[in-house]
Amino acid sequence: MSCLPFLDFAQLTFTMDLVTLLLLVTIILFLANVLKNQTQGKYKNFPPGPKPLPIIGxxxxxxMSKPHKTFMELSKTYGPVLSVQLGMRKMVVLCGYETIKDALINHSEGFTDRPVEPVTAKLLKNNGIASSNGENWKVMRRFSLSTLRDYGMGRKTIENKIIEEAECLVQKIKTFEGKPFGNFTSINAAVANIIVAILLSKRFDYDDPTILKLMAIVNSNVRLLGSPWIRLYNSFPLLMDWLPGPHRTIFGNIREFLEFIKLTFTKQKKELDVNDQRNFMDAFLAKQQEGNPESTKFFHNENLIVLVGNLFAAGMETTATTLKWGLLLMIKYPEIQQKVQDEIERVIGSAQPQMEHRKQMPYTDAVIHEIQRFGDIVPSNLPRATSEDVTFRGYLIPKGTIVFPLLHSALRDKAYFKKPYEFYPEHFLDSKGNFKKSEAFIPFSIGKRSCAGETLAKMELFVFFTTLLQNFTFQPVPGAKLDLTPSLGLTNSPQPFEICAIPRS
Incomplete structure (x- = not known):
């Protein structure tokens, strides 16, 4: 019996692959044309934007690494309400504080949803608070806000925990003895311990393998979710599912993270006493046992797992990143660091910094606000989706359209900030040196989807930052070049840098 030579078989395989590819492209082009015809009426009077190419938009x-930069440039041509298309998905971008406020405050009902992002939808579904929609989101947000308050958010009880944790962080940094260090996991762990105390009534040592693993997973996903590869995955999920890449790492990270939370609450459920609820997780588990329609429908295990994961990641990442920006900016601008330390000495002395001191420390308060503004931690904001057809500023935005209220454009708005691309604490000081607010300062976003942990984050930033500068003078490594260009990721974090913490006598 004869058989084809190896070379002929390879040629045949290549020919079959080529035919399959051409057939696939033909089908995609046909479907794209059908979709275009079906949606021409749907997207009539849609916001303007650059003309998209077939299939790829x-x-x-x-x-794709820093889309907010491109959006800002496009807004110069198309105005503050513009559209782009990634793959087959049409998106709207809102630029400038006034535009964002108009959408998220004055038209809040139309912009409350989150889009279904393929990279996370498979595992998270419509659970938790960060990416859920509809009644589930309303119930989870209401429960989260009330329960976080019950367990100390914004109150003296949690402030005392932050003060204690700040002192632990000081002792950890003292072990470096003024020598250069560039590993900031202790800062991440200190911030993480605050939300862990609320969620689980637990504290981790900074070198505990469990907290190190959880932080590594969160940091990895934050970095990967902002990568071009993941943006492409969300635009072309059917194609990207066939390819290797970072999306597979994210899937594995999420599964591992959720499995840890599942094991934790399974253990805690055995110890639950509904008459002595110790923390956030106890409060959720107690709701499960109420037996009413709401508890059955919403307070199930899958919601608990994702919700705790949402709060842990959000409670650690952005605040720790802001503190790292703060340290980098203090070594970049030592004269500003000195002014903060002078105010600390004048107002607090050697006492422990507390929130009650903030009103007497306008310069320090202004510096912390400017760190958040300049750091621009979440430049593109977490995307929204229209929950209904919305008529906004003369344009029709159909239900389900992805919307980016560009926080970067608000925090860099020239109408509100004199030197938008410079680090300038005077943005938050009046002519007499008193602290002044700016309504365009919206690092936590605004409206119904604003950050649920804003109050906690503000308390952490003040206590940690002032405690660190009370105890140390931070200096760069001799000869180091300080780069203020953010690294790539879902959040803007500083490029890796080393620092010297010199104890203050």
């Missing part, structure tokens, strides 16, 4: 025109 505007992918080639966007900086």
């Amino acid at each position: 505007n992918v080639l025109e966007l900086d």
